Amino acid sequence: MMKKSIIWVSAVLLMMVFGCRNHNRMAEYQRKIDSIKKAETTKAMLPVPDNREPLTVFFDSLSMIALPLHYTPEFVEYLPQMTPVPKLFNSSMGCEGDQKLKAAILPPTPHFNMVLLAERMDSITPPTLYLCVFDHDNVMQDRLTIYERADGDLNGEIGSMKLEYSVTSRYEVTLMRFFRSDNKPDADFEWKESRKFHINREGHFEEEPADL
Incomplete structure (x- = not known):
């Protein structure tokens, strides 16, 4: 019984570790996406140079x-x-x-x-x-x-x-x-x-x- 409990706890901890890593990866990915969107928005807001005479x-x-x-x-x-x-x-x-x-x-x-x-x-x-x-x-x-x-x-x-x-x-x-x-x-x-x-x-x- 004790052995099963240890295995179950280990599995839960392992899932938590992988879940945390996946969460961190997803958060990092989202930050990159947000950064790209912000850069594109900033670029779109910049005035277009007018090279006409x-x-x-x-x-x-x-x-x-x-x-x-x-x-x-x-x-x-x-x-x-x-x-x-x-x-x-x-x-x-x-x-x-x-x-x-x-x-x-x-x-x-x-x-x-x-x-x-x-x-x-x-x-x-x-x-x-x-x-x-x-x-x-x-x-x-x-x-x-x-x-x-x-x-x-x-x-x-x-x-x-x-x-x-x-x-x-x-x-x-x-x-x-x-x-x-x-x-x-x-x-x-x-x-x-x-x-x-x-x-x-x-x-x-x-x-x-x-x-x-």
Whole structure:
């Protein structure tokens, strides 16, 4: 009887020893799993380095204006969806001075990125609008003035000139020039000419032959 008791106690102790070892192994395994999960969580929380060029980051932050695009007095006055351009990018936009610029992106073509740019000299003068072509490295290839107001003369007559625009979804651009004589300040602007442009393979605006 005593011998059986000793054997039973020994078996229990042996099971306790192995159980303890297994528990320790399981605890160690769980600690490793928890450590891996913590490392992965910490890595996921770290900010991803942004290696993009500053101009690319700025363009990516802009709102996109849908095409087609047609002149309206309201758009020119309020420039909705357009964002102020930091002055450090003025030269990239083809402006060498301290002009106040605003920009928005337009739907890209297969080969070029398109930007609508507004240049305002002061709070009173109407802005000038440009349609800009950039390559995929965001280097400007060309820009076309599509809206402006200016004083000038037509056939020796002094007056005000206005350029209006229409841009299709295929970037077929029509520019319409209007004139109002200073001798008729209350008269409406009179249409004088229309010109049509498209973007060629080099990313330059190319004027189409005038309709005969």
